[in-house]
Structure formats: C-alpha cells, structure tokens
Amino acid sequence: MSQIIYSPSKYIQGSGEIMRLGVYCLQMGARGAYAIVDPYILSLYGQEISKGFASEQIPLLLREFKGECSLTQVDQIVEELGSGGADVIVGIGGGKTLDTAKAVSHFAGLPVMLVPTVASTDAPCSALSVLYSESGEFDRYLPLRRNPDIVVADVAIIAKAPVRLLAAGMGDALSTYYEARACSRSGAVTSTGGTSTLAALALARTCLDTLLADGAQALQDAADGRVTAAVEHIVEANIYLSGIGFESGGLAAAHAIHNGLTLLKECRTVLHGEKVAFTTLVQLILEGAAEAEISGAVDFCRGAGLPITLAQLGLADVAQDRLLYAAEASCSEGSPMANMPFAVTPQQVLAAILEANRRGAQVS
Incomplete structure (x- = not known):
C-alpha cells in the first residue's frame, strides 16, 4: 500500500493579508475571481477585499454565503458560474463557507484560494468538503480532486473573532494526533487513498504539543485582543498542523462519534x-488509553472551556436509546470508526460516552 501525504500548494499566515488577496490571485494567473464570503466578514471587510482586487485590476464578483454547506447550494453557485468571467474561486469566512468554496471549485473545475477568518476547524487545508443537509444534519464527505491552491490566514482578523471559536478549533485539533495514532496502529487507508506517513504523524504530534504548550496563553491573549506568538502558534496548529494531520494521518472514532x-x-x-473535544475523550476511553493521557485531555478541555459532559453539549436529558441511535450511526458502513485498530460496537461507544460524561461530571 502506498503512503500518501496531502497539503495545499501554499500556506500563508500573517497580519493584514486580507488586503493582499488580489496579489495572490494574480500570482495564480486569475483574470476574474468569484468570492463566496461570510456575511459578517463581508459587512466588515467587503471594502478592503474589493480594493485589494481592484488594485490588481482583477474583476471580482462577491457572493454572500447563506444557509448550509449543502449540495443544493453548491449546485446553485456552480450554475451561476456558468455565465463565465471568473477563473478562480475564493472562499472567505468560516468552515462551512470554505467547504462550500472547495466544493464549488471541485465541480466547476477551477482553482481555489481559501481565507479562513476564524481558526475554529482544520477544514481549510484539506481536499475534503463536509456536506450537510439543508436542515443541518451531516450528509457525507465529498473527496476533492486536490487540496486548495492557496490558504491565507490573516491572524489579525482571526484574533478578533470570538474566543469561543478559537477554543473550538483547539477542540477539533485535539483529536488530530489521537485519531492519526489509531490509524497508524491499524494501517488504515486515509482519505488520501494511502496509509499515513511519518511526516503526517509528526505534524499531528506537533499539533498536540503546540495546543498543550500555547493553548491557554493564546486564549487569554485573544480575549485581550492581542496578536502574540502564542496566538500565531495556535492558529497554525488549528488550521495547518491539524489540517495536514487529520487528512493524511486519518480520522477514527472521535469524528465518527x-x-x-x-x-x-x-x-x-x-x-x-x-463536539469533537468531547468525542476525543470518548475515543481515549474507548481505546483504553493511559490514565494520564485521559485526565490530561480532560484538564485541557476544561481549561479551554470545551465540553466534558453531555450537559455541556445540550444533552443532559437525552434518553439512552437516542444516544445509542447516535452510537449506531457512528459505527455505520463507511464511517471512520472502521479505522480503529479493533472492532467497535455501538454498545461499546455508548458505554464510552457515558463513562466520559461520568468523568467529566466529577471535575466540572
């Protein structure tokens, strides 16, 4: 089996990058750009975005992202592109905005530049879009032909986002190493079509180490509105290290649950x-991880304000049969649960969920 690692062609991180998007599109050979932009970002930075493209004489069509990252919306945008004029797709905003831009790029056969304005997920760097139904339920993973051509992270904008979003990105990134380790142990085929590489596992480990070293300070600095080395490190961990780590290292129980x-x-x-922060705890319990590892992950989540109980997920009064329903879905055909180094049943998942909740309730 081949070992394969994926990554974007170029990753750029710094302050003030929102003004340089036209430059980067020009470097891609763009003659016209179609930008899908988060509504809030459009209201705050629409003028700067437009000015950056105008200064490079690149025609720009701005489309406000609305609704879900669904196949229905993606198809609508691809149809709009049929009139021509744009040869680069630009996605500016949060995870669902960026996943929509990637899916549009895939179906339209055009290059894509992604500009995450929050560091709440590791989606920007991957050759994968997560599609949802119009009502918000998980639909499916959409494998893409390639990773984004350019990912541009403006740390000054990301640091102004609600701290909850930065913490959520840390929760998503927390799972990266543990899932990659499980895939390495099982020899699972990742979404790249091959098994993991030493580089992917090393990046995943560096992601975890960075979270533990700089996470608390980054949250405090971001809350104070300061762009510091800790904030820069966590942005890179949440977006790039976790993005490469999850895609080329592989997903397992945490994302399945x-x-x-x-x-x-x-x-x-x-x-x-x-949610992933909590389900990472569930995976560690499910695989019988060392006590120090489990308690360390619980302490990290608690310190970052991430959920460690069902109540903190809004599931305080949910019946066990509904938790079992979710557990059954996590073990369904095609789920990344199959990447665990041992067979997992829905009953085992339910038991691990309840145990994670019990442990979390003891310290929350």
Missing part, C-alpha cells in the same frame, strides 16, 4: 470542534 451526534437536534447549536 461526532458525526453520529449531529443526528441529535439538541446539540446542533454546539460547534463542530466543541
């Missing part, structure tokens, strides 16, 4: 990374 939980409407307002 997360996907199952999306079926429970009570926790749909909980952010992706917040």
